[in-house]
Amino acid sequence: MQTNRDEPTDADADADVNGDLDVLIVGGGPVGLAARVLLERWGVRTLLVERHRELSPFPRSRLVNVRSMEILRQLGLAERVTAVAFPAKFGRIRFRDTLRGPDFATAAMVGVREPIPQSPVIGVVTSQDRLEPLLLGAAGGEVRFGTELVAVREDTDGVLADLADREHGTAARVRARYLLAADGAASTVRRLLGIGTYGPGALGRTTTVVFDADLADWSDRQPAGMYVTAHGSFLPLYPEGGWGWFGPTPEGVAHTDWAALVRGALGASDPLEVDVLRVQHWTMNAFVADRLREGRTLLAGDAAHAVPIVGGLGMNTGIGDVHNLCWKLAGVLQGWAAPALLDTYAPERHPVADRVLEQSVANTRLMAQVQSHRSAQLSADATLPPPGGTELPWTDQYFAQLGLVLGAVYDSEAVYGSEAGESPGATGATGATAATGATGATEARGDHGQAATDAAGDRGAAPTDATGAHGPTATDAAGARGAAPTDAAGALGPTATDAAGAHRTAPPNAAGPPGPTPTDYTPTPHPGHRLPHLWLTPTRSTLDALGEHFTLFTAGPPGEFPGIPWPLHVEPLTRPHAEALDLGPADALLVRPDGHVGARFTGSPLSPDTLATALTAITGGRRPD
Structure with missing residues (x-):
């Protein structure tokens, strides 16, 4: 480059x-x-x-x-x-x-x-x-x-x-x-x-x-x-x-x-100082x-x-x-x-x-x-x-x-068991969802990032955020990206062009609009999804077990995984918490540092080799020395 x-x-x-x-x-x-x-x-x-x-x-x-x-x-x-x-x-x-x-x-x-x-x-x-x-x-x-x-x-x-x-x-x-x-x-x-x-x-x-x-x-x-x-x-x-x-x-x-x-x-009916x-x-x-x-x-x-x-x-x-x-x-x-x-x-x-x-x-x-x-x-x-x-x-x-x-779903080589990632072999993903419920209603406001000029000479970029509505789950790699909207005045906004003149209203290789997607969020422990929140104690969530490491949630006593060359924390779950994540007595859930489920192991006690195989696939296909 x-x-x-x-x-x-x-x-x-x-x-x-x-x-x-x-x-x-x-x-x-x-x-x-x-x-x-x-x-x-x-x-x-x-x-x-x-x-x-x-x-x-x-x-x-x-x-x-x-x-x-x-x-x-x-x-x-x-x-x-x-x-x-x-x-x-x-x-x-x-x-x-x-x-x-x-x-x-x-x-x-x-x-x-x-x-x-x-x-x-x-x-x-x-x-x-x-x-x-x-x-x-x-x-x-x-x-x-x-x-x-x-x-x-x-x-x-x-x-x-x-x-x-x-x-x-x-x-x-x-x-x-x-x-x-x-x-x-x-x-x-x-x-x-x-x-x-x-x-x-x-x-x-x-x-x-x-x-x-x-x-x-x-x-x-x-x-x-x-x-x-x-x-x-x-x-x-x-x-x-x-x-x-x-x-x-x-x-x-x-x-x-x-x-x-x-x-x-x-x-205001009365004068107000502005x-x-x-x-x-x-x-x-x-x-x-x-x-x-x-x-x-x-x-x-x-x-x-x-x-x-x-x-x-x-x-x-x-x-x-x-x-x-x-x-x-x-x-x-x-x-x-x-x-x-x-x-x-x-x-x-x-x-x-x-x-x-x-x-x-x-x-x-x-x-x-x-x-x-x-x-x-x-x-x-x-x-x-x-x-x-x-x-x-x-x-x-x-x-x-x-x-x-909360419902973004990742489908890539960094998810073991996804369509893009490697198959989990003898283990597999289940079809159940977490015990917490679904919801929807509005969320509003706040981002920035629009190119701007300030009348007072201050930094550009959009100064305040608005609010509004919201909806579909981000799961479709193609996305519905092409429709040009109306602006606040109801008119079609002009097409933007970057310095190289390479701006289009439609994405490259657009696959067309996706089918309808739900606006509600249903927590699920499936690979690619955000780890569902459960209260492990009155003040500690499943999300609090995450950090600068992979987190392995186990349904039984914490196993031993000698020689694993990845940062790893093992978090044993009580039976009610394991069941809420649809984990049987020998099952386990591997969660990436960003809180998305990387792999799900079911059916037999997890061995160090099986865990290493999943981590190798998630982290780019090469086991570290």
Whole structure:
């Protein structure tokens, strides 16, 4: 792999190439920061570079969903994130004519408004600028702010990256064995590598106004994480105060009175002081990268998939990307996995990105329909139905989204017993499901990653997230990826094009839309699925047994597995817990470090050789020395 580069030249770059670096992380948003924490816990040496001089001052993403909170619990951060978030009662979306008018519709965010039986944690409504400092402080690896990657090339030993410090006019060159690109929707790395994208592209221009107003007491009586009105949407930013408004960018931006615009959308009969703090204009994007890997470079987060903010999927999907990837990088770097393990990253995460794009686009269209439907009612006749009687263009079933948040299913060589992976031979997968129930209803809000320009000169990328609906399970490798949605104004967004002109509305080799998929989530211990949550003690979940190792859940006493050269923890289960996972007395369940079931052993006591055969297959087909 060789890229063209404008700067720096060989003469400009520092001659001291760092040869001790395992992974260079490009991008200091929540996805890059989460990758840094995950890799450090594995003992992987990292350097993170971020072109901006500091963490983003904008709220941007608004929801940390239940799956991301499970990952943060594993990292020891869930309680700290919850401490700076809104109370659970704000896990709701309200639809109104104006902010201070009555609801004409409302829906709770599943897994945020109240606990669910399928998880030991609850999602939270919080702002990205509260999450990022916690992630930054959770690891000690070097971080260079104000440092931009300007060129990258690969040789037989790794990746060679040229870095530029724009403020000080200096340059450096670093060598790493791998590069993890989490540098956002306008990814420099993706552009340098010539990786194209597919999907609807740019859906339209949006403006966010951050302002202060005396709404705290009112909001506490009618709490919501988001209020959708016919005049734009409102979001409380922090528990102690602060608000955001966002909507389609109006004509004549330079002459817009933003305080007056916000006051009009408030619908207050009494004058209300509105103090505008910041205005940001940005583009809502909708695309997925053609490839998630190019040699030793891997894309994650918005660099891999930029999705509309409605539904809160972008950041959370990106955190899922690096949770899937980092244990694989650690295994390859530490020698207990073959390089072929990295080949499973794209087959596992690309289908998830496709489905998230599809659903986020549908959420955007749905929100536009709700707003236009109500606006038409308001303008057509003075005799309007009561707010509670407005007919809405959705059903409760449509809003169910746990199947997407918790129900991603991996089918690759890293799943022993999947269609792609090696057959488990004498052992096999069963057809039962875990004892916990299924559910669905709404989830809303929070991601980021849209290319943006800030009127105040601050960092680009979408500042705040919306909410919305959600649905299908991410199991289809082909995905329903091709339909171009309407933007918030109901018009088809223009097609986006990357620097190489390689953007399409349809994916490469699209297989057509899949059949209908359920929106509900039913926990199952089958290979490829997320391990079901069960309470092993009043405070310890099956998910808490996971860590920087494979976890073997056994139905009987813990066996001995001498000579196993993989990181392994054995977790014996009581009989009720084993039965809840459909394990007989001699059965066992092998779970990968990312919480997905890697193999299931049934019928006879598990031998070290059988376990080693499964682990060899999962980790790239080569047994470590």
